[in-house]
Amino acid sequence: MRGGGMSPAEGPLANPRVRFAPSPTGKLHLGSARTALFNWLVARGSGGSLVLRLEDTDPERSSEEFERDIIDSLHWMGLEWDEGPDVGGAHGPYRQSERSDIYRENAERLLAEGKAYRCYCTPGELEARRKSVVSSGRAWRYDRRCLGLEAAERERLESEGAPSTVRFLVPEGSVTVEDMLRGEVVVDAGEIDDFIIVRSDGSAGFHLAVVVDDITMEITHVIRGDDHLTNAVRHVLLFGALGATAPKFLHHSLLMGPDGAKLSKRHGSTSVSDYREKGYLPVALTNYLALLSWSPGDDREIFTLGELVSEFGIAGVSASKAIFDFDKLNWLNRQHMKKLSSGELTDMVAPFLEREGRAELLALPREKLELAVESVRNGMETLTDAVGPTDIYVRPAGSIDDKAGAELDKSDVLDEALGLCIEALRSAGGSDREAAEGIVESLRAAAKERGWGAKKVLWPFRLAVTGLTVGPDLVYLIMFWGADGCAERIEATRRTLEARDG
């Protein structure tokens, strides 16, 4: 591990309760997915619990559609939780929109104990005062004008129905955030102004809601993005004011785009569901997300979700930023696809064939379909990559594309070469691997006998059987169509050529 948090207290966590708290204001973002993964790994790796909490206090931007996407995406990744809006639990409700009473009670308690106060300053007044302070070259912090309000003045404002917010009275002294990654982060409370904990419409502010939720949900470890590190200072203050012990924190680094800026839409696809649709394996995505900012300490890089659970540890987490590298994700996806059997791969590819309207392929007998998919697998980076290349198997016999036609014309021994191919195919027959390999070998031998390179025969073979210049290994072509089928296709190509020439 690098950085300032060189030696924070380590050791296994004892039955931690952690939470993942997304706002359903968009599809599950890769950065959020990484946070969810970290929380899940910590919970599953130490016998703890994971709580899913939806921070849906912004009705304008929150939607059920996004809530659905978040839950579906998490499930797709293989993550589940012990408590949440969909599964219930003893600490609910798990939607912030359903918890306003709890926030109100806590705000009133802080008010009653003098740890918070009502503020009647309007946004316009605040802005004017802020401007004048800033223009005089000083740092603006709320000036506590309403803290010293006379009782009579307050009553007048109340009776006039003046809208008010509730501000937290930040105490003097220094505040310490215990971060498992960065060590102790100490900040002078004087740097923090009396932040708003209840908005003028009566709804809870972000800080109050988070802290009240974390207390009532008995969260022991808060694992979230670095962007909340300075917010944690406010949270520690609030935990104290509410008579609770602050949880341990872990603020992991943020996910950046290739240009170093926070990963966003302009870098391309940023939601988990986008990657799902592009044909990435969930295990590759979780593996990659874990690898950004985490290392097992040795050279291993390929991990299944289960392996991550047993290997993951806070000690292996890095504190510095992580740039999302699409190339490496692609590579990892390839590595995980390699581990799949033909059957498993075919099962995963099938939905994409369906989505792209490849009915003819899907109508193939299962073993043919598997063979088709197997034959193109090493050219695949994602599941969708099976779609185009497998079309070769439903091309009508005798059709020749321009490039293939030009290549056939280049051969000075075309007729003889194709004759050899047909002869070898007809005499050998069969369609299993052994037969197919035998045919290819015999053609190599035949070429050699004539003092030719193998290419003189095998290249026309490919061109004539498929009508294309690129495609799977010849052995697969023979296995798919069978030796006789290939012979027929070559004959069909010959007829096409004759018709064309004349």
Place this chain on the structure above:
RNA sequence: GGCGCAUUCGUCUAGCCAGGUUCAGGACGCCGCCCUCUCAAGGCGGUAACACGGGUUCAAAUCCCGUAUGCGCCA
């Protein structure tokens, strides 16, 4: 602007906490070679980094201080 966090190859990182075994290891990418019926895959090899400046020490990527840069939060 104030405060906070971060800083090892282009990218992700190992090494740093317990300074010497490292003119810094792995992976992706890129380049080359091999293999080869095509495209790939695969094998082999190569490219490339301790942000900068001080200090401590016999010795610093590793400890301390400062600067710079990036990012974040508050406004």
